[in-house]
Amino acid sequence: MRAQISPRRSTMLSSEIGAKIDDLSLREGERFKEGQKLVGFDCAVHRARLNKAFAQQQAARKLYDVNSKLDKLGSVSTLELEAAAAQLSAAEAETAMMRTMVERCVVLAPFPGRIAELRVRRYEFVGEGKELMEILDDRELEVEMIVPSRWLAWLVPGTSFKVLIEETGHDYVAEVTRLSARIDPVSQSIKVFGKVVGTQRDLLAGMSGRAVFAVPN
Numbered sequence: 001m002r003a004q005i006s007p008r009r010s011t012m013l014s015s016e017i018g019a020k021i022d023d024l025s026l027r028e029g030e031r032f033k034e035g036q037k038l039v040g041f042d043c044a045v046h047r048a049r050l051n052k053a054f055a056q057q058q059a060a061r062k063l064y065d066v067n068s069k070l071d072k073l074g075s076v077s078t079l080e081l082e083a084a085a086a087q088l089s090a091a092e093a094e095t096a097m098m099r100t101m102v103e104r105c106v107v108l109a110p111f112p113g114r115i116a117e118l119r120v121r122r123y124e125f126v127g128e129g130k131e132l133m134e135i136l137d138d139r140e141l142e143v144e145m146i147v148p149s150r151w152l153a154w155l156v157p158g159t160s161f162k163v164l165i166e167e168t169g170h171d172y173v174a175e176v177t178r179l180s181a182r183i184d185p186v187s188q189s190i191k192v193f194g195k196v197v198g199t200q201r202d203l204l205a206g207m208s209g210r211a212v213f214a215v216p217n
Helices: 044-072 078-103 149-153
Strands: 002-014 019-023 037-041 106-108 113-118 131-148 160-165 170-184 189-196 208-212
Touching: 002 113, 037 131, 044 078, 131 149, 131 208, 149 170, 149 189, 160 189
Parallel strands: none
Antiparallel strands: 002 131, 002 208, 019 037, 037 106, 113 131, 131 189, 160 170, 160 208, 170 189
């Protein structure tokens, strides 16, 4: 059975804003920690807009506080108080929106791992939704394979097998970890996932080979 090594966690990171990249220090293959800064954007405009929104929020808060005190004295109409409250709510919403935009100026690693592929360069201007890099967590690699569905009569999580990897020329002891939730009705096959027993630092995602099972009679 053909088998392929794949990471348990991998993703393509994309830009959530349109801006110029001013910080991109890591290169393909390099490692990073969870929460580490991977990409930074030039967000001077967004930060200025946040400062403006915060100033407007403070002004709206002061106006509302004054009108609230006047309302207790009966010196302001209900309509004026409601208008001040609505203005404050709008200012708070604008500040929250601009704060979110500033937070998007930095792309942080969602998990520890390595950069598999870079799609951009430093100083490049990217649009919203632009793919930046593909990352993967290679600390836990899986073995993926497709086997005949009739094997379900005996194949269960914990079943041992060997996987022969072409790129290394070595064979490794592995075990089944889980089975797909669906059988392909056309090919009468099912996807199976496993893991190599022990730590094998010579294995990389994308390597392939053959999985060998001891099929019972």
